[in-house]
Amino acid sequence: xxxxxxxxxxxxxxxxxxxxxxxxxxxxxxxxxxxxxxxxxxxxxxxxxxxxxxxxxxxxxxxxxxxxxxxxxxxxxxxxxxxxxxxxxxxxxxxxxxxxxxxxxxxxxxxxxxxxxxxxxxxxxxxxxxxxxxxxxxxxxxxxxxxxxxxxxxxxxxxxxxxxxxxxxxxxxxxxxxxxxxxxxxxxxxxxxxxxxxxxxxxxxxxxxxxxxxxxxxxxxxxxxxxxxxxxxxxxxxxxxxxxxxxxxxxxxxxxxxxxxxx
Amino acid sequence: xxxxxxxxxxxxxxxxxxxxxxxxxxxxxxxxxxxxxxxxxxxxxxxxxxxxxxxxxxxxxxxxxxxxxxxxxxxxxxxxxxxxxxxxxxxxxxxxxxxxxxxxxxxxx
Numbered sequence: 001x002x003x004x005x006x007x008x009x010x011x012x013x014x015x016x017x018x019x020x021x022x023x024x025x026x027x028x029x030x031x032x033x034x035x036x037x038x039x040x041x042x043x044x045x046x047x048x049x050x051x052x053x054x055x056x057x058x059x060x061x062x063x064x065x066x067x068x069x070x071x072x073x074x075x076x077x078x079x080x081x082x083x084x085x086x087x088x089x090x091x092x093x094x095x096x097x098x099x100x101x102x103x104x105x106x107x108x109x110x111x112x113x114x115x116x117x118x119x120x121x122x123x124x125x126x127x128x129x130x131x132x133x134x135x136x137x138x139x140x141x142x143x144x145x146x147x148x149x150x151x152x153x154x155x156x157x158x159x160x161x162x163x164x165x166x167x168x169x170x171x172x173x174x175x176x177x178x179x180x181x182x183x184x185x186x187x188x189x190x191x192x193x194x195x196x197x198x199x200x201x202x203x204x205x206x207x208x209x210x211x212x213x214x215x216x217x218x219x220x221x222x223x224x225x226x227x228x229x230x231x232x233x234x235x236x237x238x239x240x241x242x243x244x245x246x247x248x249x250x251x252x253x254x255x256x257x258x259x260x261x262x263x
Numbered sequence: 264x265x266x267x268x269x270x271x272x273x274x275x276x277x278x279x280x281x282x283x284x285x286x287x288x289x290x291x292x293x294x295x296x297x298x299x300x301x302x303x304x305x306x307x308x309x310x311x312x313x314x315x316x317x318x319x320x321x322x323x324x325x326x327x328x329x330x331x332x333x334x335x336x337x338x339x340x341x342x343x344x345x346x347x348x349x350x351x352x353x354x355x356x357x358x359x360x361x362x363x364x365x366x367x368x369x370x371x372x
Contacts, residue, residue, distance in 0.1 A: 052273045055336040058291040061269065212294075212335040 030148070030253035036206075036262055039188075039197035044209070048261040056138060056207040056259030059214045062131055063139030072123025078113075078136070081120065085143055093141030094149055094256050097245045099156040106160040108244050109137050110216060111236065128235040134214050138205045141258040148255060149202050151248045164246025167239055173230030179243075194263075199224075200251040201244065203260025210263060217244055268292055270353065270365040277370040278345035286317065286325075287340040290355050290363060296331040312363075314356040315339055320349035345371045 028035040037045060047053045068079040082088040097108040100115070107115065113136050114125040126133035153161040168179045182191065183199030190196070204217040211219075218240045222232035233239045273287040290312065297309025309331060317325040325341050352366040 052271065052287055052289065053338060055289065055291075055338070058269060058271070058289070058336060061271075209334070 027146075027255055028257070030251075030255075033200065033251055033254050034198055035200055035202055035251075035254055035257060035260075036197045037203065037257060037260065039195050040262060044261055044263055047207075048203075048257070054207065054259060054261055056205070056214050056261065059131065059135040059205075060139050060142060060259065061135075063135030063137070066132055066136050067139060070121075072117065072121035074120065074122045076121045078116065078121075081116075085140060089140045089143040091144050091147055091150075093144040093258065094147045095151060096141075097160075097241060097248065098152065099160070104156060106157065106241055106245060108218075108241060109140060110218075111241075113137060113140070129216060129219060134205055134216065137216070138214065138259050141205070141256060144256045145258060146255050148253045149248055149251050151245060151252065153245065153249045157245065160242045160245050161249060163239075164242035164244070164249075167243045168246050173225065173228035175228040177228040179224065179247075198250070199247065200254055201247045202251050202254040203257035203262070205258065206260045206262050208262050214259065217247070268355075268357075268363045270355065270363055272353065272365055272367050274351060274367050274369060276368075277372065280345060280347075280371050282345045283342050284345050284369075285340060285342055286351070287338070288315075288317075288353060288365075289336060289338045291336050292355075292357075294329075294331075294333055294335040294337065298331065310358050312337060312355045312357055314354075316354050316356075317341075318352045318354075319343070320347065321352075345369070347371055 024034075024038055028037045037048065040048070047055075051057055064085075066078070067085055068077050070077040070080070078085070093109055096112065097106050098112075099105065100107050100112075110128065110133055113133065117123045118125050126136070151157075171178045171181070179199065182196050186196050187198050188196065201217050204220070205214050206220070207214050208220075216235070218235045221240050221243060222235070225232040269291050271289040275284050278284050292312050293310065294312065295307055295310040297306065297311075299307045301307055311331055311333070312329050315325075315327045315329060315337075316323060324343060327339060329337060348369065348371045350366050350368050353364065355363045357363070
């Protein structure tokens with residue numbers, strides 16, 4: 001009986017340490033879900049905390065300028081239809097990836113922006129990881145900063161979500177690791193010199209110090225995949241798109257931090 | 264962020280005489296170190312901002328030499344004692360000789 005009590009006390013202790021770190025700042029977690037911010041070093045956090053120090057805002061400025069620049073045969077800009085992004089785009093970024101009602105296909109924010117460009121503006125699509133597309137995506141998602149991640153995973157999105165989930169738990173590459181092996185099984189543990197995070201996507205596009213640049217979530221997926229020595233999928237592929245949805249759903253409720261700064 | 268270099272400044276619009284103010288600057292630049300090689304094995308030529316100068320009403324108040332180990336989009340911040348109203352001018356000098364400039368007025372009371 002006494003042994004049992006000791007065991008229970010130990011268990012409670014473990015549960016307590018697992019649920020929250022005492023020194024965590026507020027606004028970066030939702031229950032047991034924790035933003036990558038909480039795994040970042042104090043110096044990196046400081047860069048993110050001040051919009052001036054955050055180099056991602058160089059891209060935001062670019063995106064803001066593009067928002068009202070008319071391009072393409074229709075002579076329209078984003079602002080021609082959506083007016084002021086500060087009000088019209090509020091909350092939009094938090095709900096992507098999303099199934100497009102017209103085509104029934106899953107789209108992420110980058111693809112949504114490019115679809116607007118080709119369909120409504122009759123302009124050329126912007127290339128993945130180009131300054132323009134990253135800038136616009138970040139500018140749009142910034143308008144949802146602080147709002148909870150809120151993606152739809154039922155109805156038409158269900159099949160995509162299932163596909164993304166299967167990808168997340170499938171072992172791949174020469175190292176035979178699934179996303180979950182690092183970001184669920186070993187979250188909070190060290191992988192050599194790196195502290196493994198939960199792999200949440202609420203801060204993307206993110207300025208990575210390693211890249212010395214802003215980058216999309218899909219670019220990060222490619223990095224993860226090549227780290228387990230798997231052949232990365234191309235940017236914009238269906239596999240990564242479905243994975244984007246599943247990863248977003250894991251962080252349902254986490255506040256949007258775009259543009260975040262990570263190591 | 265290479266093609267169009269854009270400086271950003273964060274300076275208080277006004278300050279009391281004798282007050283120590285923080286000047287923050289950020290400039291978009293790729294800071295190519297000259298140590299890297301491209302896919303064909305050719306060295307990518309060095310292209311960095313090698314000099315940063317801040318002047319107050321034409322008088323130099325801060326200067327820094329930048330080296331290839333500095334990361335892209337260099338962020339430089341420093342402190343200044345506010346003595347007189349005027350214009351703070353900033354200049355970043357590139358390896359290719361081009362100079363990127365920005366300035367901002369400050370009122371000292």
